[in-house]
Amino acid sequence: MIDKKYLLLxxxxxxxxxxxxxKSVTLEGSLDGIQADSIYLYQVNNxxxxxxxxxxxxxxxxxxxxxxxxxxxTGLYCxxxxxxxxxxxxxxxxxxxxxxxxxxxxxxxxxYEHLSLHATGSALQEQYEALQKAKYVxxxxxxxxxxxxxxxxxxxxxxxxxxxxxxxxxxxxxxSASEQTRKLISEEIDKNKGSYxxxxxxxxxxxQNHTFNTVEEIDEVRNFIGGFDETSKQxxxxxxxxxxxxxxxxxxxxSAAPAxxxxxxxxxxxSLSDFKGKYVLVDFWFAGCHWCRLxxxxxxxxxxxxKDKGFTIYGVSxxxxxxxxxxxxxxxxxxxxxVLLQKDDVKKVLETYCIxxxxxxxxxxxxxxxxxxxxxxDDLYNTVEKFVNGAE
Numbered sequence: 001m002i003d004k005k006y007l008l009l010x011x012x013x014x015x016x017x018x019x020x021x022x023k024s025v026t027l028e029g030s031l032d033g034i035q036a037d038s039i040y041l042y043q044v045n046n047x048x049x050x051x052x053x054x055x056x057x058x059x060x061x062x063x064x065x066x067x068x069x070x071x072x073x074t075g076l077y078c079x080x081x082x083x084x085x086x087x088x089x090x091x092x093x094x095x096x097x098x099x100x101x102x103x104x105x106x107x108x109x110x111x112y113e114h115l116s117l118h119a120t121g122s123a124l125q126e127q128y129e130a131l132q133k134a135k136y137v138x139x140x141x142x143x144x145x146x147x148x149x150x151x152x153x154x155x156x157x158x159x160x161x162x163x164x165x166x167x168x169x170x171x172x173x174x175x176s177a178s179e180q181t182r183k184l185i186s187e188e189i190d191k192n193k194g195s196y197x198x199x200x201x202x203x204x205x206x207x208q209n210h211t212f213n214t215v216e217e218i219d220e221v222r223n224f225i226g227g228f229d230e231t232s233k234q235x236x237x238x239x240x241x242x243x244x245x246x247x248x249x250x251x252x253x254x255s256a257a258p259a260x261x262x263x264x265x266x267x268x269x270x271s272l273s274d275f276k277g278k279y280v281l282v283d284f285w286f287a288g289c290h291w292c293r294l295x296x297x298x299x300x301x302x303x304x305x306x307k308d309k310g311f312t313i314y315g316v317s318x319x320x321x322x323x324x325x326x327x328x329x330x331x332x333x334x335x336x337x338x339v340l341l342q343k344d345d346v347k348k349v350l351e352t353y354c355i356x357x358x359x360x361x362x363x364x365x366x367x368x369x370x371x372x373x374x375x376x377x378d379d380l381y382n383t384v385e386k387f388v389n390g391a392e
Contacts, residue, residue: 025070027098029105031063036081039065039107042093044076047204050090052078073236074099074124074196079107079117097124127197131188138180143173199225199232207241211354213373214253218245251354253373257282257364258352260316262339265326270339272314277366279311279388281375284353284360286319287328292359295376296332302381303336306388310366312337318346318358363387 031039037060042052055077058065080093094107094117103121110116119125136142147170154162185205192198202225212218225232225241232238251258260272260282272280283299285292303313313336319325325340341349353360363372363383372383 025068025100025102027065027067027069027072027103027105029065029067029107031060031065032106032108034081034108036060038083040080040083041067042078042080042084042090044078044095046208047076047095048208052084052090052093054084057083069098069102070100072098072100075235075237076128076200079105080115095128097122097128099124124197127192131201134184134188135181138184139177140173140180141177144170144177147173194228194232196229196232196235199228199235199237203237203241207244209356211356211360211374212245212248212252215249218249218252221245247351248354251352251370253370255370257362257368257370258349260314260339260341260349261345262316262341264337264339265329270314270337272364273368275312275314275337276368277310279306279366279384280364281311281313281380281384282362282364283313283315284318284350284355285315285358286317287324288319289358293328293332295359295361295380296334298377298380299334299336302384305381306384307336309388311384311388315339316341316349318350 038057039060040057041055043055045051045053058067076095077098078093078095080090082090082092084090092115094115096117096119099122101121103119106118108116147166151163151166154166185201189198189201192201212221222245225238257272261269264270299313315334315336315338317325317340319340322340329338361375361380362370363375365371371387375383
């Protein structure tokens with residue numbers, strides 16, 4: 001006969017073991033008004049440019065799906081019905097913050113037939129949704145969407161005069177919306193400083209949109225993100241920022257200018273190193289970049305003033321079509337040293353020069369070191385003048 005004492009002990013141990021068994025952490029979801037056999041989960045790498053990475057294809061059965069959330073790293077993801085092949089653009093998607101915890105999801109469509117998502121179980125998702133609503137208000141999206149629709153209607157009709165009128169009327173609204181949105185984001189970063197959501201805000205709205213040009217700026221960023229909590233510091237986002245800062249340090253003012261080689265208008269190979277011994281203004285641009293071509297008068301003024309004083313300009317184009325590049329040069333009369341990067345070289349050059357936007361104009365000294373970055377307008381001429389005349 002089993003002793004009661006041991007029987008009770010056994011029951012207690014079984015109950016204890018059951019309590020200690022790891023619980024399943026899952027995303028449980030359903031489709032509302034959507035028919036699909038699979039949905040696709042992507043990790044969002046860059047929210048502004050829609051850069052995403054496919055994580056998993058999730059099977060749907062009877063309008064429901066389940067996915068193990070314990071394998072997920074905290075961060076911003078998106079769901080889509082589209083299986084994005086390499087080079088495709090993700091047309092419809094719904095963003096959400098995922099954490100390695102159980103969450104309930106409902107995937108549907110809004111009144112505009114856009115993909116929509118409702119999620120519960122994540123405090124970060126609640127913060128993200130609140131931010132999107134605040135951005136909608138601060139960015140005056142109701143008015144801007146109305147103006148955009150008016151512009152698209154005029155474009156369909158080919159009414160250039162009406163398009164110009166709407167564009168002119170719209171500009172003050174867009175300027176105000178941008179300013180109010182920047183103010184909102186700054187306030188949110190301050191409010192969430194030290195937390196994971198604050199790190200997400202800083203990474204998305206500050207770090208990814210800015211080139212830190214000097215060692216002092218880079219150190220300032222390191223100090224700022226160093227004040228975040230340990231959860232933030234263990235995240236992949238924090239690791240990306242540290243890796244990014246290491247790369248930025250390699251193309252900061254004072255570092256050696258990385259190698260560049262392109263094909264000139266006559267089909268010859270021309271490299272940046274060919275101009276060693278001169279000050280070289282390196283102008284990264286492309287034909288369809290409106291802001292790039294607004295710099296042409298300043299570049300022309302600078303070139304004519306100093307081309308006989310140990311100075312030249314090296315234009316580096318990322319255009320895909322050679323005819324677009326040549327046409328822009330002819331239109332702008334920008335007949336200095338111009339090269340077109342080969343398709344396979346574009347990504348490497350942009351990465352080694354830490355370029356996040358165009359135009360990107362830097363000054364390289366006769367020894368091949370970067371001495372100034374982000375040159376625009378009158379500052380472009382004044383900076384070259386200071387260095388060239390100082391060398392005489």
